[in-house]
Structure formats: C-alpha cells, structure tokens
Amino acid sequence: MQLLKYKIKLARLDAIFISHLHGDHILGLPGLLNTLSLYERSAPLKLFAPSALKGILDTIFAQTHSYLCYELDFIPTEGFEIGDVIHETKHFQVYLLPLEHRVFCRGFHFKEINKKPKFNFYKAKSLGIPNTHFSLLKQGNSITLENGRIVEPDEVHFEVEPPLSFAYCSDTRYHEALVEHIRRTRLLYHEATFLHALKGRAEATCHSTALEAATIARKAEVSQLILGHYSARYKDLAPLLEEARSVFPQTSLAKEGHIFKVQDFADA
16 A cells, blocks of 8 residues: 555566565554555566465465465575575665564665666767767767767766665664674665663563664764664654754654665765
8 A cells, every 4th residue: 555655656666675574564464465466567576585475375375275476486585695696686685684573684785786887978068079970989988979089978978876775674683693694785774762761671572772782883984874773662753863863963763755865975
C-alpha cells in the first residue's frame, strides 16, 4: 500500500532484502508477493532473507491456496559471510552487514558501481564539436573533427562523481564491528529505538540508543545519518534527534514518504 501511495512502480522491484524475522519486517511480505502476482508480474524476483522465511511463506501460500505467477528466487542470507557481495546489477552491488539482535539479523550495504562521467555540453560546444558527435563522446569514443583534431572523451566530460552508497542497519544493539564495513558511506540508516537514558533497556532488547547510532555514524565517518525504529513511548521525537546531533550533527529523522538527498561529503 505504501509503494502505491508514493507512486513507486511495482514493476521496478527486482530484489527484496529482509534483515530478520520479526513480524514488523515480514508480515506484509505475503500480501506484497501476491499483489505482484495479481498485477501479472512475469519477471523473476529475488528474495534475500533468513532461511526460515521460506517455510513461513510456503505455509501461508498453501493454507490460503495462493500461488505466484512468477519465479520467486529465495536466497538464504545464512549462506553468506559478512562483507560478501550477495547481489549485483550493472549499477550497484549489495554487501552483507553484521548486526546483533535477539534473532539472526543482517544489514545491507548498497554501493554504486560503473558510474560514468557526465557529459559537459558547454565544453563540447566551445570546442566546435558538432551535435551529431555528442553521442559518440558520451559513449566514451574519441572523434576526429574536420580540421583533423582528435577529441578524447575526457576533454568533454566532468570528473566522475563519487559513487553513491547506502547502508541499511535495522534492529541491532550497538555493534562496533559494523564501523569498518560502512566507513565513509554516503547515507546510513541506523535504528535508534531509545534515548540513552534507557541504555539498559536498549541492551536488554538488543536495540540501540540515538546516541549510540550517532556514535557509529561518527566513527564510520559517514556523510549523513537517518534515525528510525523509534519506541512507541516517544510521542515527541525531537529529543532523539537532539541527542544524536550532539554527537553527529548531520543527522535527520526518518519520516514516512520523505525523500532524502544523498549528499557528497563536501556538502555534509
């Protein structure tokens, strides 16, 4: 329902990543998978999750007499080591992150790859390059002008921008082993269930405080931090944000439907 509400095309889903098997992370999944089937999806869909989820889905589908009209490729996350690339497209790779919760739990690190430099239209025009040659230069080819001059692609491209990266760290206690795996990540989502005054409660339930999330962000030298997974006891989230910003100023609160711009380190 939220995907439809925010006008995200369901056909764009190629893979789903489930961190752990608590209800708030999996109970909506059967409905989503069936909705994709009702929309007559035909492309295969990858599902990365703890292995026990396969049995849960099989039981639900069997008892509700449901079936999928597309291939669901279930890939257990227990089959990978921390830091492994578990999924790859031509644009990004997904790495497995170490999280510590009451049940088996993993985070996911998305890193952009094969980033191409942007074409500098004004530089090309200043060199007298005909528009008909632009596509060749954009594709990385050199061209020869009528006067015999050879123009290399680097002459009409901006420098390649730093790759985008996003680390998703759902339910987890404070876990310093995470730091080296997310160092200098552009955008970090990290749970912040409690204020630090309830650190004992956080430790008992394997969750983090806002201060601890910010500490991870600071030690990992990330560009931005987004807090989420707040305890229902907090009607006002401002104290969580204030606590985190006391350690890591580039912190924001996760808000349903809000779009966060992934900044460069120079802009943070």
